[in-house]
Amino acid sequence: MKLSVVIVNYNVKYYLEQCLCSLYRAIDNLSVEILVVDNASMDDSEAYITERFPNITYIYNRENLGFACANNQAIRESKGEYVLLLNPDTVLSEQTLEEVILFMDAHPEAGAAGVKMITHDGRFLRESKRGYPTLAATFGKLSGLGRLFPHSKSLGGYYCTALDMDGVHQVEVLAGAFMLLRRSALDKTGLLDENFFMYGEDIDLSCRIEEAGYQNYYLPYPILHYKGESTSKDTYRHVRVFCEAMDIFFCKHGERYGVIGRWLVRAGIHLQMCVRLFVLFVQRLFSFPVKEMKTSFQRGERFPRFLVFGEEATIHSLRVLLKRNGLSEKHHFVVSNEMSAVDGHGSPFISLKGFTHVVYDCRAFSFSTIIRLLSHHRKMGLSLGIYNPESRVLVTPDKCYI
Structure with a gap:
């Protein structure tokens, strides 16, 4: 068995379905097993997914055991030479897995590899490549100086902003949303630390991989990451869990920072948690808009407006779906496929005025083409929908329409 893919699901069955659709297209030439661990989802994920993908191994937990524990459950059952930890709100290009495995086969010193992740509107996700949260890097991130001085290896070190996003780089920290691990490296480091309920476990594992004598690599092969559809970012619980995870990491690996450095970083973490909790309290109290608002409402639209590319039969069924969901806005439909619409929504003959989303039919367009078009035309600011x-x-970052 060449590869074991491990996905932890929590109440995101439609994102998971889309992830699995892209995954199956990416494993045609590989020997692969797929293991899904469900952390007590309440959306009938198990029945929905196993009916459509009967060949996967589906493990259902009766309680939410956390991200690290759920991954470990599947890793213990897996048999692959490589193990891929994959988020359910990701979409893979058809070539991604083969390219990453070819790299790993050619570089035995590589213990783990991550890839270039892009958001639902085509922007590069900085979490794709990171450094250790040193004093300077943490200060640069919290103060915003890392953005002002992106070429500074110290202030911009948290997100490795000095490194080209389109190059191959050795990095210190990889994201758990896509982390391909060499089995032999995992045998030396041990599994994910289950003291981390959510967040921080990827930083800890990346650190232990390097301590075991292996290297972590960032590879510029693009995938889509809706980013956090399994979790809500604007909740008291999210802020508390995230900051507690960072505190656990610094308690565990604090020797590299010294006594004073560790104290300063931990104090900064607790201060950040208090500030963010206070901001959330004020937002709730005065009904201020939260940071991550839906694209359609940011633009002053009452409802989303879709620019749709797809086959004629697909467009007909999508019209019915939109009408059923009360979306009677002036959408625009283009009968096309990836051969006839090479530029997609970047065509000079299409006006984007008033649209909030671009929707692609995944039968008429490959996932690699969809990701390429989204990344190439990211300045147009449209959110992606895949039908x-x-x-x-229809899956969008805001909502799934059925």
């Missing part, structure tokens, strides 16, 4: 004509589900 699956087989399940008749």
Whole structure:
């Protein structure tokens, strides 16, 4: 068995379905097993997913055991030479896995590899490549100086902003949303630390991989990451869990910072938690808009407006779906596929005025083409929607329409 793919699901069955659709297209030439661990989802994920993907191993937990524990459950059952930790709110290009495995096969010193992740509107996700949260890097991140001095290896070190996003780089920290691990390296480091309920476990594992004598690599192969559809970012619980995870990491690996450095960083973490909790309290108290508002409402639209590319039959079923969901805005439909619409929504013959989303039919367009078009035309600011004509589900970062 060449590869074991491990996905932890929590109440995101439509994102998971889309992730699995892209995954199956990416494993045609590989020997792969897929293991899904469900952390007590309440959206009927198990029945929905196993009916559509009967060949996967589906493990259902009766309580939410956390990200690290759930991954470890599947890793213990897995048999692959490599183990891929993958988030359910990701979409892979058809070539991604083969390219990453070819790199790993050619570089035995590589213990783990991550990839270039892009958001739902085509922006590069800085979490794709990171450094250890040193004093300077942490200060640069919290103060915003890392953005002002992106070429500074110290202040911009948290997100390795000095490194080209389109190059191959040795980095210190990889993201758990896509982390391909060499089995032999994992045998030396041990599994994910289950003291981390959510967040921080990827930093800890990256650190232990390097301590075991291996290297972590960032590879510029693009995937889509809706980023956090499994979790809500604007909640008291998220802020508390995230800051507690960072505190656990510094308690565990604090020797590299010295006594004073560790004290300063931990004090900064607790101060950040108090400030963010206070901001959330004020937002709730006065009904201020939160940071991550839906794209359609940011633009002053009452409802989203879709620019749709797809086959004629797909467009017909999508019209029915939109009408059923009360979306009677002036959408625009383009009968096309990736051969006839090479530039997609970047075509000079299409006006984007008033649209909030671009929607692609995943039967008419490959996932690699969809990701390429989204990344290439990221300055146009449209959010991505992907329509699956087989399940008749439209997945967007805001909502899934059925």
